[in-house]
Amino acid sequence: MLKVVEKKTEIPHHKNFVVFILHFVNKYLLIIIFVLIANLLIYTQNVISNIVFDNILKNLKDFYNLKIQFSILKESLNQLVIVWVIYAIAYRIIFFVSSYLYANMEREIRLYIFKTIQKFHSIYNFSSTPIEGQITNSIGEMADGATEIIEKILNNFIPTIGLLIFTSIVIIKRVFTIGLLITIWYIIHIIFNFFLIKKSLYYSSKLQKYQNILNGELMDSLLHINTTKIFDRLKEEYSYILTHHNNEYNAHKNMLYFTGLIKTLLDINLFVFMGLIFSVYIPKMCFSKLINEFDIVFILLNIYNILTNTYRMTNELKSIIEGFGQCSQSMFLLPKYYINDSEDKKDQEVYIDSIEFVNVNLKMNGKKILDNISFKIEKNEKLIFIGSTGSGKTTILKCLMGIINDYEGNIFINNNNIKKIKNLKDFFVFIDQKTSIFSRTIRENILYGKPNATNQDIIEASANANIHNFIKLLPKQYETIITNKNLSGGQVQRICLARGFIKNSPCMLMDEPTNGLDVENQKILIDYITHQSDKCCIFIEHNLNYLHIFDKIFVLREGKIVNKGNYQEIINNPELKYFFSSF
Secondary structure, three states, rough: OOOOOOOOEEEOOOOOOHHHHHHHHHHOOOHHHHHHHHHHHHHHHHHHHHHHHHHHHHHHHHOOOOOOOOOHHHHHHHHHHHHHHHHHHHHHHHHHHHHHHHHHHHHHHHHHHHHHHHHHOOOOHHHHOOOOOOOOHHHHHHHHHHHHHHHHHHHHHHHHHHHHHHHHHHHHHHHHHHHHHHHHHHHHHHHHHHHHHHHHHHHHHHHHHHHHHHHHHHHHHHHOOOHHHHOOOOHHHHHHHHHHHHHHHHHHHHHHHHHHHHHHHHHHHHHHHHHHHHHHHHHHHHHHHOOHHHHHHHHHHHHHHHHHHHHHHHHHHHHHHHHHHHHHHHHHHHHEEOOOOOOOOOOOOOOOEEEEEEEEEEEEEEEEEEEEEEEEEEEHHHHHHHEEEOOOOHHHHHHHHOOOOOOOEEEEEEEEHHHHHHHHHHHEEEOOOOOOOOOOOOOHHHHHHOOOOOOOHHHHHHHHHOOHHHHHHHHHHHOOOOOOOOOHHHHHHHHHHHHHHHHHOEEEEEEEOOOOHHHHHHHHHHHHHOOOOOEEEEOOOOOOOOOOOOOOEEEEEOOOOEOOOOOEEHOOOOOHHHHHHHO
């Protein structure tokens, strides 16, 4: 038998957040380069204006001495107008381009996260994460945080560094020693900046971690408020939430304290160094007549420009640090890899002559979930798996449907390995015990099983699930939006059954479908399954009252098939008496 070897594709983000951001930067590289150039023009326009003003001042000095005419100033004034026009155009263009860039990047990041999670071919239980109920918020925070970081870097950090380089060159040409001192100081300032940012990211990630945990615990507590009241545990629940709130408060306080400390240290470094240049070095050079009054004005204007932009960059640190924390704590949403589809997958004709598991083994987190599972189901047979919780029953169905595909061994449909069947999902209808339903209309939920179904198909499927008559009594009937208030658990379960029935696949996979149904509706469901003579069926059930309708019964224990047979063979097996008594 052929073993299909699948390749794991590593997703580029999982190593670190920088790789994640670069993935999107690369997609919009040309636009980002344009934004950077426009920002550099905006940032350097003050320096260019200072150069033009310096020329005007020199010309005005000569003009007052009646040595030149006003026409000599015309060239400098024209240069100034050109600088301002270019600045105005760049400013307006960058507004529209940036709006397009950041809106699209945020959209791309959200869709990328969603698509990546979709590609994760394995069990992914969001309820086991520390932010249960907050998945949507985390996706949004990750997109917002990543976009904000990119925006601050493009609109502030890189242009400010570019401004420094340009200004330093201009000052060095004018007064070499002062330009050199400013360059050395700024290099030290930037190194110091990045060192402190790196240290502060720890506090930011910690804050986001505790905020996510707090949000999850709040959601969990509010969802179970009735249980809290029934057991009279309001005070205890408040204390429990308060503990998580205090953890978040302390982390928030520490991050704000450290961010404030960073800004203070950077301000001290900034003003002390510049103060020494202004109050010591420049006066000394003036006294030595190494610079004139025009040099002083020119240097002061450009240093002031550096100071204001550097101070603004320092104030942006908080936004970048918070954005990084948001993103790094949301990275858990994304898997490290996904499994490639086999390159030679092909559509197969949708019918079932046989389904066969051959030596299927599966490990998760070092624990063996399935242990050498082998069985075969023939055309139109009905099979049931019974066993205690965690014995591997649902996992078998997920392997068969291709939801889990990193198992060892082989699974065949009509002697075709399922890893080579492109339209695998067409072979099955799956009805889950967890009543997986969307907050949409009843019609939309049922049509999820077969989007091109007719209205008559919807009614027939609903009638088979014994829910049509109830739906007709609702004011909006099939256009009613499903909520946890207008429908009971059993009614929602029957809508799930209708969604499964309308698909009309050749194999029915049912994971405890009687869960939540009353006895009458259980009997209607079992009767419907019994009369599906043209379909094969694989059932998982804890209710043993209906074992007699199945052709094959498999008993699972700790991922192994420990017994199998028909109804009479199973119930008369002395080895299974203790097993049945445990149900």
